[in-house]
Amino acid sequence: MIVFPNIKINLGLSITEKRPDGYHNLETVFYPVALEDALEIRTLPEAEKKITLHQYGMEIAGNPEDNLVAKAYSLLDKEFHLPPVEIHLYKHIPSGAGLGGGSSDAAFMLKLLNNHFHLELSEDQLEIYAATLGADCAFFIKNKTTYAEGIGNIFSPIELSLKGYQIMIVKPDVFVSTREAFANIHPHHPEYPVKEVIRRPVAEWKDTLINDFEASVFPQHPVIGEIKQELYNQGAVYASMSGSGSSVFGLFVPESSLPEIDWKPDTFCFKGKL
Numbered sequence: 026m027i028v029f030p031n032i033k034i035n036l037g038l039s040i041t042e043k044r045p046d047g048y049h050n051l052e053t054v055f056y057p058v059a060l061e062d063a064l065e066i067r068t069l070p071e072a073e074k075k076i077t078l079h080q081y082g083m084e085i086a087g088n089p090e091d092n093l094v095a096k097a098y099s100l101l102d103k104e105f106h107l108p109p110v111e112i113h114l115y116k117h118i119p120s121g122a123g124l125g126g127g128s129s130d131a132a133f134m135l136k137l138l139n140n141h142f143h144l145e146l147s148e149d150q151l152e153i154y155a156a157t158l159g160a161d162c163a164f165f166i167k168n169k170t171t172y173a174e175g176i177g178n179i180f181s182p183i184e185l186s187l188k189g190y191q192i193m194i195v196k197p198d199v200f201v202s203t204r205e206a207f208a209n210i211h212p213h214h215p216e217y218p219v220k221e222v223i224r225r226p227v228a229e230w231k232d233t234l235i236n237d238f239e240a241s242v243f244p245q246h247p248v249i250g251e252i253k254q255e256l257y258n259q260g261a262v263y264a265s266m267s268g269s270g271s272s273v274f275g276l277f278v279p280e281s282s283l284p285e286i287d288w289k290p291d292t293f294c295f296k297g298k299l
């Protein structure tokens with residue numbers, strides 16, 4: 026059985042408060058985009074190890090046992106005593122990009138195991154498991170445009186379609202740790218709440234739909250801010266860093282053709298249509 030975990034981009038991201046548990050309350054819109062990994066499992070009834078993980082494509086930092094797909098398996102294995110599996114994970118989604126690639130792999134693994142082994146878990150139950158694996162992991166269970174608050178785990182559906190828009194996602198060879206990005210933030214309530222700005226036409230988002238991480242991350246990694254500026258220079262109607270970085274996305278109006286840009290070596294670039 027094979028599935029294709031996709032990414033999310035953040036449309037606006039306000040960090041409103043630091044909580045007593047060290048986490049931060051935030052407000053954002055998660056929007057799914059079809060840049061995908063591939064994830065396959067096969068049952069290996071006779072295997073000695075519960076998980077045999079084969080990884081291909083882009084490298085991920087860390088040990089295989091720390092891979093979020095292994096953690097997702099272990100979570101359900103504790104409860105349901107699953108048979109051993111062989112996992113094939115093909116990474117197309119860059120890590121440390123603010124695109125939620127690891128969280129998506131984990132959420133899709135939960136869904137895959139649920140279907141493959143007929144565990145009969147509901148979407149609500151899967152979301153509860155997913156939330157224990159990462160703050161934005163539960164989003165990928167329903168995988169629909171979502172307004173998120175709390176630590177990024179309290180969801181409400183939101184009507185928003187960017188269908189037809191063209192998207193370019195660019196990630197320089199820079200790794201931003203989510204934890205460090207939070208450490209440099211001064212939480213505040215936004216002048217223009219994300220939920221309100223998002224209802225306005227995309228052409229009005231440029232100065233009002235803000236990702237608070239940009240103010241803390243751009244000074245440390247100027248190349249990220251330069252990419253955002255270049256996307257605007259090349260005609261993007263809206264451009265922003267996604268999540269805590271380091272990727273930047275640009276939205277271009279539906280009838281336009283995406284520009285050819287010579288990015289620096291080792292820059293990742295994805296072009297697609299929403």
Ligand SMILES: C[C@@](CO)(OP(=O)(O)O)[C@H](O)COP(=O)(O)OP(=O)(O)OC[C@H]1O[C@@H](n2ccc(N)nc2=O)[C@H](O)[C@@H]1O
Binds near residue numbers: 268
């Ligand atoms: C903030 C977002 C917005 O999309 O950043 P990106 O990961 O997308 O860049 C996500 O919600 C992140 O989700 P995720 O990447 O799953 O975060 P986690 O692994 O749970 O947390 C990593 C670290 O970030 C900090 N953290 C995370 C979420 C939050 N609301 N407040 C925090 O302070 C904590 O220090 C935590 O140890």
Ligand SMILES: Nc1ncnc2c1ncn2[C@@H]1O[C@H](COP(=O)(O)OP(=O)(O)O)[C@@H](O)[C@H]1O
Binds near residue numbers: 091092119122124
């Ligand atoms: N399946 C996975 N894919 C990507 N990263 C993973 C995975 N499992 C664990 N990780 C770890 O999670 C970290 C964050 O990765 P990712 O979720 O892709 O980035 P981001 O949170 O910036 O979107 C990586 O540096 C890596 O160490």
